[in-house]
Amino acid sequence: MSQERDTQTVFMEATYRALCTHGYADLTMQDIADETDKSKAALHYHFDGKDDLFREFLAYLHEGFAEKIADHPDGSPVTKLVALVRRVLDPVDDESDQQFNTAFMEIKAQAPYRDGYREILRRFDADLRTEIADLVREAIDAGQYDEETAPEEVAEHVLTYIHGTWTRAAAIGADVVTMREHLIDDLLDMLVEDATVPVSAEPPDAPALAASGGDISDEDADDGTVAGDAGIEGAEDDADSGYDGDDGDEVTLE
């Protein structure tokens, strides 16, 4: 990738790490610069303040999210749909991922106050809705769901439910897996009432879930935050990959 693109990526990954550490509300440009070997002035050269940086960061997250939700396993449309729901409502064990999910909720809460945030967040919604509706449509074409099923309405319901799961997990630590499996076992079945293949008959894709079967307990209620709300868990692992430390394209402004 180009030098410019490289530097941009370094700042995006630094923003991810800084968010995990500081949350959104208290985060400063200095905190982000501190996650790189660049100066705060260098950051200000690239971004016109925190709002500008976060518009870029949301677009970067959206790119990862769009790839993630389109990355289907092999199988029938219903298999893909259930896997998609499990992918966007994947409980995370890693502390920094939990911190990121919490920070992402802060960003959503700031959206009404910040220029341009809502527009990008709407793209997350639109893409996820389209992906769900397309899979429902494919399931109808494949004879898995009754042809009376309304793809757009199912997608809208599932989307709202997914948002509720994210919010309850982040705000009060409600258990993601319980809510997610309710969605898959009960709601999805009902939304496509005449499914010839009940969605709940699809095996979970995670071994741990297969073992627990339908008997999802509440034991990890306080740990059940969600992964991949924005789809870039693990970004910190390759934060500096491909970056050679050349600061030549930056100008100190202060």
Next chain:
Amino acid sequence: MSQERDTQTVFMEATYRALCTHGYADLTMQDIADETDKSKAALHYHFDGKDDLFREFLAYLHEGFAEKIADHPDGSPVTKLVALVRRVLDPVDDESDQQFNTAFMEIKAQAPYRDGYREILRRFDADLRTEIADLVREAIDAGQYDEETAPEEVAEHVLTYIHGTWTRAAAIGADVVTMREHLIDDLLDMLVEDATVPVSAEPPDAPALAASGGDISDEDADDGTVAGDAGIEGAEDDADSGYDGDDGDEVTLE
């Protein structure tokens, strides 16, 4: 009410107004004091900082919320249930109410970082879930819902969906009425599949909704924020009622 209780109420109502104006993240103790005829020092006498004040404020909101969700109209259990969903997902026209709902989402996003916030937010959830489950149980007893209906599961689903509606409304301006009527017309009917009285047959309690029938448009998509997320819309109207301006119980600390 007592002088002490009086002062407490003045501060709670001032916090509500200050939140509407400033949002949560940027809100200072001074902003709240500025909404009263008291000093910031007086505020610090009563509260050990912003977190302490907001624990008190959340408890105050919860009190209003608990009253609001228990205040049922006359009618059958299903009438009460539909009215409850409409009450907690009531779109607001008033700008300050919209601002409050946005600020309340900020508070939820801060809950993981602040001692005691989650515990109080869980009470909102627990009370709403109990109220819904009780009404479903009454509907079963009254023969309105099939006896196979599972009250706790229905309540859990509806609760998650309500959170999703609040979040999508605040974060991206999704239309509350559309999401709410989907919940009432489609999901609630399905959750209690063998309802002898379809919930969608219940007339909406708002004249405007009765007029629009099932054809809810998306026209006000950007205005559809929710009222009563915390149940005290209109608190600002009687902010100073019963308060006589006596500062005698306060000590200046700085």
